[in-house]
Amino acid sequence: MKVPAIALLLPFIALNVPARDDTSKISLQQVAPGIYVHQGIHELPDRHNRGEIANIGFIVGQRCVAVIDTGGSPDQGRALKKAVESITTTPICYVINTHVHPDHIYGNIAFKQPGVSFIGHHKLAEAMAMRAPFYREKAERDLGFGLETENFVPPDHPVRDTLVLELGARALVLKAHRTAHTDSDLSIYDARTKTLWLADLLFMGHLPVIDGSLNGWLATIEELRKIDAELAIPGHGPVSADWPEALEPEERYLKTLQSEIRAFIKDGRTMEDAMANVGLSARGDWQLFDEFHKRNISTAFAELEWEDE
């Protein structure tokens, strides 16, 4: 992969923000002026990593900071908050949740205080409500910590189509997408640096996970591609990548799934058969392939069976 052009102009500042104890440090890189990203790891969420696996971060304006995703645990949320406070004295006005997945929202509670508005897709509140009982059980079982209802902070401002957030000499354009990775995907565009924060609409290295709609995701990619950006920030993968090249591996994978599954359905072959045989040529291109590929096939198969309706 090429080094992003902007990286040549900008020093990557790796920060290990000191905190009260060693466990609550978070490493951040400044990928463009005022845009800080923490790079997650390509692992399944578990007791060891406590679900802290996603890319999260924040954008600093003259008047306000917008936090983008809060991490996989309340502790990671607190660490991110400390990191913001050690980098800038500008207050946090907004917390943007890019979608409902636990590795992006479980730090929300750390930011809940007067003066902070939570922002998300108009379907995020419902998605949180519907998933919370299931997610709480899962956190207890797999991550080793308990969660209360309060941990799922629904948005104060639902985004139906687009929303412009003014941070002071910097405006972010938030766009609510159709069902793609999930049914609550939100992207963030910073016009000042032409940075497109895609979160889990963009997977790099980590196999894309379909928890929404394969067709919707591919249609979303078509729309995203038109955006005039320099840099993209994936939800899983490097802290930043060249645009629109960053999309290619993900799009190739999803298109392979789509065309091969369509052929299986047309030939009257079964979901089990598809799960064992579709898309295996992509195995070497991705991490966590064995963990998510078959499930992607079953989700996509169930969707594509009804696509002509």
Added chain:
Amino acid sequence: MKRSKTFSNGLWIALAYLLALTGFAFAAGEEEAAWNGGLRQKFFGDRPIEEGNQIVELTAPYRAEDPALVPIQISSKIPQTKDRFIKTVTLIIDNNPVPFSGIFHFTPESGKADLAMRVRVNAYTHIRAIAETNDGKLYMNKAFVKASGGCSAPIGTDLEAAMARMGKMKFKLDNEKAVLRQPNLAQLLISHPNITGLQMDQLTRMIKPAHFVEEVKVSFNDKPVLTAQTDIAISADPNFRFYFVPETAGELKAEIRDNKGNRFSASQTVTP
């Protein structure tokens, strides 16, 4: 403070060790606990049940990729003839909140009492297929599946769209032209959210009431091919694969009813 912590740690380790030991000792029996502890009695009383794969064989993945969408197959080992046939297959998922998943009635016109569908699995469990032949004998085959949360898993991403499409059905036939007087494979796809009643909305504290397909009747030229009573373990958008034997050209028809009394039907012309 420090001492008591060390003590409790030590106790914890000892307890965990004990649990691991006893857990290990129990493990073999535990898998049969729900079945022997009441399910068997509830559904089959004291009737003898022969275990093995001589009449039906159940295939399921050992580890489910998606607990709400576990593909399973039941293959029959005897042909459906007038003299000897499989009358019903009962599907039980031991450790589901509702273990009864469905009962499927076949006739000699079914040709072959094979079935495939997708189910929800809520906990590590045995899935059992119990076949009753027309002489009243029971045969059971089972498979162990590792999955959790299939019944409480959140409702599919777009409930609005799912509700709008509810009741749409389509048949898919294995071959464009049917083979007369032979078992032909058919697939019935039903669009229905099949809500389990175990999916809770955390904010409103509301449980989405159960709403699922309760009865499926498939006939060919008005003769029953497959009749089923089903429950919440059947995955959203129920999908059944089965056989039927067309003697002539005709019409394959599906009629379904859900627990709210909604009825839907669809048919498909079959030509040789």
